[in-house]
Amino acid sequence: MCSGGLISKKSSIPNAWRSALARPLSSPASFLYACSSFAYSAMGLVWLAQPECDAALPGWPPAASVPEAWFLVLQGVLSFWSDVIRIGEPSWAHVVDRCTATPFTAVCLAKFLLLMPPHLSAAECVWVWMGLAVGIGFKVLDYRAILGGDRALFLASHLLWHVSLPLLLGGFQVWRVAQSVARGEC
Numbered sequence: 001m002c003s004g005g006l007i008s009k010k011s012s013i014p015n016a017w018r019s020a021l022a023r024p025l026s027s028p029a030s031f032l033y034a035c036s037s038f039a040y041s042a043m044g045l046v047w048l049a050q051p052e053c054d055a056a057l058p059g060w061p062p063a064a065s066v067p068e069a070w071f072l073v074l075q076g077v078l079s080f081w082s083d084v085i086r087i088g089e090p091s092w093a094h095v096v097d098r099c100t101a102t103p104f105t106a107v108c109l110a111k112f113l114l115l116m117p118p119h120l121s122a123a124e125c126v127w128v129w130m131g132l133a134v135g136i137g138f139k140v141l142d143y144r145a146i147l148g149g150d151r152a153l154f155l156a157s158h159l160l161w162h163v164s165l166p167l168l169l170g171g172f173q174v175w176r177v178a179q180s181v182a183r184g185e186c
Contacts, residue, residue, distance in 0.1 A: 007095055007099075008094070008095070009090040009091055009092055009094060009095055010090050010094065011082075011086070011087060011088050011089055011090065011091065011094055012094075012146055013087050013088045013146065013154070014088060014146075014149070014151075015088040015089060016088070017087070017088055017151045017154070018087055018088030018089065020151065020155075021033060021034075021083075021084065021087045021088070021151075021155065022084055022085065022087050022088065024084065029152075029155055029156075030155070032159055033083075033084075033155050033158065033159045034080065034084045036158070036159040036160075036162035036163050037076050037077075037079035037080035037083055037084065037162055038076040038077075038079075038080065039076065039162050039163045039166040039167070040072045040073075040075045040076040040079060040162070040165075040166055041072065041073045041074075041075070041076025041077065042076070042166065043072055043166035043167075043170035044068075044069040044070060044071070044072030044073035044074075044075075044076070045069075045073060046170065046174060047065065047068070047069035047072070047170070047173065047174075048066070048069045048070070048073075050174065050177045051177065051181065051186050052065075052186070053177050053180045053181065053185065053186035055180045055185035055186060056173070056176040056177040056179070056180040056185075056186065057116065057173060057176060058116060058119030058120075059111075059115040059116040059117075059118060059119045060111055060115055060116060068107075071100075071104065072166075074100075075100055075101065075104060078093070078096055078097050078100055078101075079097055079101070079162065081093040081096070081097070082094050082096070082097035082098075083097070083158065083162075108132075108165070108169065109132065112128040112129070112131075112132060112169065113128075113129070113132070116128070124172070124176075127168070127172055128168075128169060128172055130168070131164070131165065131168030131169045131172065132165075132169070134164050134168060135161060135164045135165040135168065135169075138157050138158075138160040138161040138164055139157075139161045141153070141157040142154050142157035142158040142161055145157055145158075
């Protein structure tokens, strides 16, 4: 999985952007950008705090939920290491972040596009598909910002990439558990 460009220690972010993005206390925007990495960690901790409920995530193997939640907690830390601490300079942090975020995104796509939809209502499918589209849209926008040399756009779009998937898809899972608990299925 981690071959070609994924193994490169090079940062995709220009080194000139490092001074603003690697110092979270330099501005409110930089602080929010730095904190956004931990949106994944926060969602993982929320999932770990929920009751076990196999009925809440139909089509998803129940045994995968706890490792997935712990992986989210770790991914936030890895994202912060790559996107804040080592941004703009060559580092193994970028390799590790790419080699964990890429397969995790693929698993997320499989989970919400292939495994769960047959068990979801049309409205629930729209929720998760729109959540994926929004998240991927922000990721595409941040690549365009890098190519266009627009640090402010990158800061905003990458922050929203970090926050959108945990809020929209994680929020969906929390909602499904709450609904299942309310129906007495958990």
